[in-house]
Amino acid sequence: MADFLLYMSLFIIWFMLFYHMFLMQGGYLHHRRHRELKAAWEKDPGELPSFSILIPAHNEDMVIADTLKAMAALQYPKDRLEVIVVNDNSSDATGEIVEGFAARYSFIHAVHTRPxxxxxxxSGALNQGLKRASGDVIAVYDADNTPEPDAVWYLALGLNKDPDAGAVVGKFRVQNGGRNLLTRLINMETLTFQWLAQAGRWFWFRMATIPGTNFAIRREILDELGGWDEKALSEDTELSFRVYNLGWHIRFFPAAVTWEQEPETLNVWWKQRMRWARGNEYVIGKYLLGLHRLKHRKITLDLFYFLFTYLLFFTGILLSHAIFVTNLFVDLDLTIGMVSYVLLVTGFLLFLVEVLLALSLERGQLTLKNAGTAVLMYFTYSQLWLALVVHATFLEAKRMLTKQEVTWYKTQRFQTSGRETVKKEKRAKSS
Structure with missing residues (x-):
């Protein structure tokens, strides 16, 4: 029995490792071709559409001013731009700060909501903002985001030049990536995700996942879909599946860059990632049960990717870990012997290559310090994700059985120092 479980777990793990290698190759090729495409599109951008930027904000007085300064600095025709900040039942000074910016800039508007x-x-805040939006295109930024001045222009360019794209998603960078070990690990995680999962899937399959920020979607699509699913904790992933089901594709266009703040403490990270994991498992359950009703079968590829990532892949890793540890104390009479150790070491090396390749695609990221951190990442951060997904699966199963209502966790923000802001600006100019 132990042999069978070990072989099964190794098959699942290596299936995903080979798939990730395939995606990473696509991400690298997309990086090489993207600059030529971007330069060609810039020569004839076409008529820019009217843009409505929605910023959901609940108790964001620590970061919202920097975000609105970035909005004011956007290089987009202001007569075709409106920024709608949804001050969603805040109990701090968020509303006053937003009203101050609205008084100074005619294209910034405040929407205040109460129960x-x-x-x-x-999701609820975005739906409230959507009711007041007038643009042909809807963009979303989180309240801790500071997009680069040309970010929205590039999102518009992507939609103009790709009429089959229902949405265009940009790239996000970590604003506080150098604050501590955790933020350095998150920085490497986000870069690997974007160049592996986003760029790789786009290159091979013309697919990408709408993130929670720095994306633009055609207004007609949101109207047809009825806005965001307010039951979904991962409203971005859920929206992606519905866009696919209408027959559109989602383009990854890394020229549009925003900077965002990431958790600086383990407790905040755990709560945020728990929401993500539970939200994605909700999406898996929702669409797996309704698989026969999906109009466009192409989205099953993404559905099974999430299924393998959040359930089967983590189950395989958990099984292999359990068998490895048990065999140290009890002889399980495994026939695979030393081959299993070779496979484990090779798997670790492949993980390391993927992370380092992703870092090499961003200027200044492939350093000796980051390489050492990547080694540490495998034995700490990645294993922490394993524990988190196990816990998230238990909580989501419990919620479904007891029919509990989901509770939204708002990510805690941290004060941004002027020193980090200067560093971020210097990095943006150098790249």
Missing amino acids: PEGGKGK
């Missing part, structure tokens, strides 16, 4: 319409979470 029963307000306080339902990000």
